[in-house]
Amino acid sequence: MMPLTVLLVDDEPLVRVGLRAVLEAQPDIAVVGEAADGAAVIPLVRQLRPDVVVMDVRMPLMDGIEATRTVLRTIAAPPKIVVVTTFENDEYVYGALRAGADGFLLKRSRPAEIVHGVRLVAEGDSLLFPAAVRELAASYGRQHGNTAARTVMERAALTDREGEVLRLMARGLSNAEIAAHLVVGTETVKSHVSSVLAKLGARDRTQAVIAAYESGFVSPG
Structure with a gap:
């Protein structure tokens, strides 16, 4: 290998x-x-x-x-x-x-x-270190968060389950941990994560979490 x-x-x-x-x-x-x-x-x-x-x-x-x-x-x-x-x-x-x-x-x-x-x-x-990212978002996210960030989130039109998955991602949970929390299969979570990234135009989970904070979809508190 x-x-x-x-x-x-x-x-x-x-x-x-x-x-x-x-x-x-x-x-x-x-x-x-x-x-x-x-x-x-x-x-x-x-x-x-x-x-x-x-x-x-x-x-x-x-x-x-x-x-x-x-x-x-x-x-x-x-x-x-x-x-x-x-x-x-x-x-x-x-x-x-x-x-x-x-x-x-x-x-x-x-x-x-x-x-x-x-x-x-x-x-x-x-x-991602959830506590650290929340602190960063609280300190700096508001400086970058704007109408454009909120518009992206609104246009994404996440389903209720996708929104739930994004909030758990923001807490730093892995796919396996999200699956256990929602009592679903890991492949189902991977599918939801992929959909969230595609809808937000995010490169990866980190970018999706930042978008969630800057749009106000997730509160640092």
């Missing part, structure tokens, strides 16, 4: 060394490259085609927000993106999630949490 490939992007060499050591201790993960700034991400992604980019959210030349936005705009079949940060309640993190990042990790996370997070997004799930 081919290993899961990762590109590390951080302006602190010691952080990159630490992340490499943690990830390469796993037999199924290979770090295929490193960069010290977001400006170097595009050529490296084109050259190396990593499955996941683990990227610092704050960097001197091009930060993680703009790098995420550029990758998703210019790369066909882009990699998954996880941003790393020192502080969870960081406007840069919210900006990166809005730009399309699949989730975030704290630099103080335990090695097992980092490995789990990288594997999770590689499998197509979103890496």
Whole structure:
């Protein structure tokens, strides 16, 4: 089986060394490259085609927000993106999630949490910390929430069950946990999630949850 490939992007060499050591201790993960700034991400992604980019959210030349936005705009079949940060309640993190990042990790996370997070997004799930995302939405979501966000939600015309699934997604529940909560099959939940994403025009669960907060469909409180 081919290993899961990762590109590390951080302006602190010691952080990159630490992340490499943690990830390469796993037999199924290979770090295929490193960069010290977001400006170097595009050529490296084109050259190396990593499955996941683990990227610092704050960097001197091009930060993680703009790098995420550029990758998703210019790369066909882009990699998954996880941003790393020192502080969870960081406007840069919210900006990166809005730009399309699949989730975030704290630099103080335990090695097992980092490995789990990288594997999770590689499998197509979103890496959300419900309490942290609620705090981010409470702090910054209102600044971005507007009539356009509400219009998107209204036009989506979610069914009652789809709305229920979206609210559970916003709580950070996985498909299996949502299935157990609603007493339905996991495949049924996957179908509802796919429908929600399609109706909202969302790239992934993270984008759907942000849309739910910014439109007022879900309250941070």
